[in-house]
């Protein structure tokens with residue numbers, strides 16, 4: 001069974017065939033503010049947008065950020081990059097309705113982590129093979 005995912009209102013629905021390549025957290029301020037800091041990386045060929053493409057609003061990056069982010073226009077749920085043309089792209093891990101089957105495995109931009117965030121890091125840096 002594909003892994004199912006959706007936004008809070010259910011307008012945007014997607015499926016991932018097989019396990020994502022990684023689950024991790026980006027601590028940069030942009031990902032934190034946009035509400036999509038914990039992400040799963042998926043390959044284009046394993047990702048299917050099932051509904052709600054017309055409800056997805058995209059937010060272009062401003063330097064130094066390089067990744068477009070998007071959200072559901074109905075409920076505001078941050079989605080990651082479901083409309084990305086790239087071969088591999090991030091999706092908000094909190095949108096998954098099923099277990100991705102792999103553990104959290106990386107943290108990036110940890111130097112941008114706010115001082116109040118004292119959660120211990122249980123995993124390491126983003127693997128080079130993902131991007």
Ligand SMILES: [Zn+2]
Pocket residue numbers: 007008009010011012072073074075076077
């Ligand atoms: Zn929604």
Ligand SMILES: [Zn+2]
Pocket residue numbers: 026027028029030031032109
């Ligand atoms: Zn980030």
